[in-house]
Amino acid sequence: MPVSFRTVTDLRPGDLLDLDVGNVANGGFCVARHEGRVVFVRHALPGEKVRARVTDVSKKFLRADAEEIVVASPDRVPAPCPFSGPGRCGGCDWQHAALPAQRALKATVIEEQLRRVAGIERTVVVEEVPYPESDEFVPAPGLGWRTRVQFSVDAGAVGLRKHRSHDVEPVDECLIAHPGVELMGIERRRWPGTASVEGVVSAATGDRVVVLRGKRSARVPRLDVPVRLVRGRPEPGTTVPFVREQVRDRLFQVTGGGFWQVHPGAAPLLVDAVLDALEPKPGDVVVDLYCGAGLFTAFLGERVGSGGLVVGVESDGPAVRDARFNVRDLPQVSIERGAVEEVVGDLEFGRADGSSRTQNKRSGTGHRGGARSGGADLVVLDPPRTGAGREVVDHVAALATRKIAYVSCDPATLARDLSYFGERGWTLESLRAFDAFPMTQHVELLATLVRG
């Protein structure tokens, strides 16, 4: 007997529905139906019977939070975090699922996106990301991994955003945060005048930075451990505190608030995966698009050697500065500053007057290297969640000659871009997926493409 006595058309947020929960969908929820209408249900698992409260009503679908589990899935576990659950912190989506089940849910989402958006049939296995043995902390499985946490501040109190809302759930501890972030005590202070406080720690070196956004004059409370502070966006030309990250024997400077993989095991795992996929050889020409602080760029530079060439492209000024510093021992590597969509069509590899050179036609900067005429042997691209898009894909498809490695944190935009690559004659050779964000719906992907 449904609890709601309204018809579908006059359902309102707050109404209760009895639902049979169907499969998982992209976004951290499952799909159910109420009187023929699709309901996206959070805090539920496939196969469950739940009583769910409607949170959103639109013409096409409803959203609801499972508040009472009538018949539970065997994959259900008690959520470790006291702040997770209906209407609470929106940071984690799958606290109520066992870790292997979380990975299976993510695999289903990826398979479905590939099939629906790109017409590709694949069986996907989401691999666990091992915690580095060098880290002195031994967290509980799935917890203590997030080395960068952006807390929101509401009237001075710190918390995390609720799902699809600007409202803040006050928290005094975040269980997925790395213990190095928790050590600072950010959540146990008041931050009047500040809009957000980001705790950044390197699991490898222990370096710590706190990034503040909001009024520059806001009072900063004393934390439990000494930290270096960054206020807002750095002014051009100013030195901003950074953390040193380490992958294998290389150190990387990452300016406070700049991009770095948040799971301590993710950067080394992705480097190995990209190198295994591309098999770069001495003398190769490689382009690394959206290169951030130069993580892949540096290891590709080592592989291609002094007779090769690696060009990284990045738009964020502090990241470009970091990347140039991080590859300073590798003369065969250069970092171009600019938006990929504006730069990629201008990259040119060829032999002018008998010498091998690559030239960015727009900026006029040239770099000596072992380039052969035509395109780049290998291209890596690691765009933000929005993906690369058709224009960039078209350029990359024309630029690469041997292989393309596409690193992505969004199955939907990856699938869309794979379909564009397919139209340009590139096929998916292999796909790996990594559980770099346990407890959340997020996943890191590596697609390797070959001409086919």
Ligand SMILES: C[S@@+](CC[C@H](N)C(=O)[O-])C[C@H]1O[C@@H](n2cnc3c(N)ncnc32)[C@H](O)[C@@H]1O
């Ligand atoms: C997902 S991160 C990848 C960074 C790097 N590959 C790594 O693994 O550390 C994406 C990077 O792309 C940069 N970015 C975003 N949009 C860009 C654009 N349109 N052109 C160039 N870089 C961009 C961001 O600043 C960020 O550093």
